[in-house]
Amino acid sequence: MNWRTVRAVATKDLLEVRKNRIAIWSILGLSFFLSVGMPLLIGLLPFAAGPSSGDLGPFETLTHLLPPGLQDLPIGSRMVVLMLGYFLAPLFLIIPLMVAAIVGAESFVGEKERHTLEGLLYTPATDLDLYAGKVLAGAVPAVAAAFLNFGIYAVMVNLVTAPLVGGIWFPTVSALALAVWVGPAVALLGVSASVLVSTRVETFLEANQLTGLLSLVIVALMVGQGSGLLLLSLPVLLLVGLVFYGIDVVLIRIGAAIFSRDRLMARA
Amino acid sequence: MTMAIAADGLARSFGTVRAVDGVSFEVSRGEVFGLLGPNGAGKTTLIRLLAGVLTPDAGSARVLGLDPTIDGSAVRSRCGVLTETPAVYERLTARQNLAFAADVFGVPAPGVGRRVADLLARFSLQDRADEPVGGFSKGMKQRLALARALIHDPELLFLDEPTAGLDPAASRQVHDLVDALRDEGRTVVLCTHHLVEAEALCDRVGVLAKGRLIALGTVRDLSDRLLAASPVALSFLDPVTDAVAAAVGAAPGVTIAEREEQRLVLAAPDDGAAADAISAAVRAGGRVVAAGRREHTLEEVYFALQEAPA
Numbered sequence: 001m002n003w004r005t006v007r008a009v010a011t012k013d014l015l016e017v018r019k020n021r022i023a024i025w026s027i028l029g030l031s032f033f034l035s036v037g038m039p040l041l042i043g044l045l046p047f048a049a050g051p052s053s054g055d056l057g058p059f060e061t062l063t064h065l066l067p068p069g070l071q072d073l074p075i076g077s078r079m080v081v082l083m084l085g086y087f088l089a090p091l092f093l094i095i096p097l098m099v100a101a102i103v104g105a106e107s108f109v110g111e112k113e114r115h116t117l118e119g120l121l122y123t124p125a126t127d128l129d130l131y132a133g134k135v136l137a138g139a140v141p142a143v144a145a146a147f148l149n150f151g152i153y154a155v156m157v158n159l160v161t162a163p164l165v166g167g168i169w170f171p172t173v174s175a176l177a178l179a180v181w182v183g184p185a186v187a188l189l190g191v192s193a194s195v196l197v198s199t200r201v202e203t204f205l206e207a208n209q210l211t212g213l214l215s216l217v218i219v220a221l222m223v224g225q226g227s228g229l230l231l232l233s234l235p236v237l238l239l240v241g242l243v244f245y246g247i248d249v250v251l252i253r254i255g256a257a258i259f260s261r262d263r264l265m266a267r268a
Numbered sequence: 269m270t271m272a273i274a275a276d277g278l279a280r281s282f283g284t285v286r287a288v289d290g291v292s293f294e295v296s297r298g299e300v301f302g303l304l305g306p307n308g309a310g311k312t313t314l315i316r317l318l319a320g321v322l323t324p325d326a327g328s329a330r331v332l333g334l335d336p337t338i339d340g341s342a343v344r345s346r347c348g349v350l351t352e353t354p355a356v357y358e359r360l361t362a363r364q365n366l367a368f369a370a371d372v373f374g375v376p377a378p379g380v381g382r383r384v385a386d387l388l389a390r391f392s393l394q395d396r397a398d399e400p401v402g403g404f405s406k407g408m409k410q411r412l413a414l415a416r417a418l419i420h421d422p423e424l425l426f427l428d429e430p431t432a433g434l435d436p437a438a439s440r441q442v443h444d445l446v447d448a449l450r451d452e453g454r455t456v457v458l459c460t461h462h463l464v465e466a467e468a469l470c471d472r473v474g475v476l477a478k479g480r481l482i483a484l485g486t487v488r489d490l491s492d493r494l495l496a497a498s499p500v501a502l503s504f505l506d507p508v509t510d511a512v513a514a515a516v517g518a519a520p521g522v523t524i525a526e527r528e529e530q531r532l533v534l535a536a537p538d539d540g541a542a543a544d545a546i547s548a549a550v551r552a553g554g555r556v557v558a559a560g561r562r563e564h565t566l567e568e569v570y571f572a573l574q575e576a577p578a
Contacts, residue, residue, distance in 0.1 A: 262321070
């Protein structure tokens, strides 16, 4: 593999995305909503100032996930902490997934739609160089966006909950694992799936719709967490991340193996 | 002479369509070779096969001594391709487009800035080098695409319809460029619909129809093979009288193809018959001021080929 070529392809794609206003505003809008809007909204909900005693009904069993100092909080505060720290945290994975899906879905089919694919295929870049460059172009901003947004989210959660909790408590160990272990795995999942899809479909819209189905994975994690079926404790998160990384490796290997310049050119 | 391209029975189908069907030809190094044919004749597919981005169903090729099916990357690193549409990145600037091409074509990193600046200047794009290409005219995009095709100083250039949609001035620039490339000793394969352009620029041409190479050679070779002897034009000082026309038409083997006020165009089987016709015109009182054979144009050859039975 020629790293200079891989880097050039990735850098070019990132430059193009940076100048794609729709993509940038979509990413910024979603990031702002999840990282800033959501903590504010939850912190301001009426139950934050709810009764000081009682239980959380079906969510009461989740209380044991909280750090010891937070388990005795008033019920309203406990609800806020649980929501921000546990229920909604998996929603975060939407950000790397979305960034990866936008950049990845644009990769080959986007070039085809803009009539630049033929020029790219006439370069000496090998099939593997091109595929790796496209994957890198999606992975780097997706992981960066995930980390950046997690940092902002952590600051916002602590700001919002400080009056309720009396100090800094976020990120918890499981939230940190979610961000640094599961987040990149989900970013790679988005990239590997979307680049793969991008080599097989005819339009960007088609690619985007197909990769959008990946958000169901995040929804499943949230439902699992909320219903108590899949509590995202540290061991579970490590396992979930491992499974995602495994899927990533398989998808990237399949994508690189079936990537065909001939096939792309024949349909260009 | 060493061959830049040697194709032997190349064939490629898409579904049931045979886009290239057993094409064999050679192009010498330093030659400007024209590929002619109507839309869908297989010109672009043939370039793709030679550049190693499509794999042939049958046949083989050597391009700069390499097999593009096996050494596609090496072939492409020594070839420049101008695609039918400019295929430039419209969200990037002209400089960014060329810098990207320099990186993927392996131009040594320390020289990239200089190379990009030189090409921007050569194609008169330096004043708008840092503007997004989306705002460029078609001619400017085409010039940028040409600059990109030359970024790695290729030995062989495939130019697919390089003047399509360009105004006369921009077309003239492209013609000058092809001449300059020839002078530099590069090999150029020019796909074009413009027969006048091909005639002016190409050393030899190949004519494709329905994926098959139906003719190959210089324009002169093809016209000698396909057409009757080229016409002889006689220009007179005075209007052509019936007597003069009758005398000329009576010369053995000669027929009058066109008659104008002061001009006759004759179909004469050879130079002897043409000389007899001129003598007859003079004897009949015609004052001949000019006489000469008019070579067949590539256009005449091309249409004779298209009309010839398969």
